[in-house]
Amino acid sequence: MFKHFGKSNIILCLCKRYYVRLVEVGRLNTQKLNEKYDIGQLFFHQIFGYRGVILFPWLVTLYDFDDVIEADNAAEKVIKGKTHMYYQTLIDERDYPFIRVQTEPVTCLGNQDTGHSSYATLGLDYVAQEDILPYTATEKQPFQHKSFNKFLKYNPKKDPPFRTQGTLQSWQKKITFGWSCRMFIKKLQKMLG
Secondary structure (H helix, E strand, O other): OOOEOOOOEEEEEEEEEOOOEEEEEEEEOOOOOOOOOOOOOEEOOOOOOOEEEEEEEEEEEEEEEEEEEOOOOOOOEEEEEEEEEEEEEEEEEEHHHHHOOOOOEEEEEEEOOOOOOEEEEEOOEEHHHHHEEEEEEEOOOOOOOOOOOHEEEEEEOOOEEEEEHHHHHHHHHHHHHHHHHHHHHHHHHHHHH
């Protein structure tokens, strides 16, 4: 998918039309390990090598069921969870043929105001903070995805140069609200026993 040469921060990508060739697509930025990335940040996936763009951050608690701790009461067990930063992202359509895992469509609830009950979007992914290699594009059209313009709009005064559209803001609120409600209900059920 992409190749990083030595100490240079130039990134080359495979371009497949009638033949395979390498083309420069951008320059790597410093990877953030403890800070959140901004919405609209372009990146390469460190493991799968595709180009992506960040839609929004997603704080997740992951539980390791292999790391079970015996509680004071022998009948109970405690499973420790660790909080990690993940991101909802779009995958660049030009990289679909090179990804070694199948890109599945994700079905989303639509806006009731517009009469759309649901829609499916191909090329969505959840990416861990440590798998993001941020870059600044040198291409005229740095990202291709059929839903890109629904979610983000070019803004040359901003870095990264994209701002959110109403569709993304609405979707983010629904997902965040839905996730918060599910977590609250689970905690309430646990308390009520």
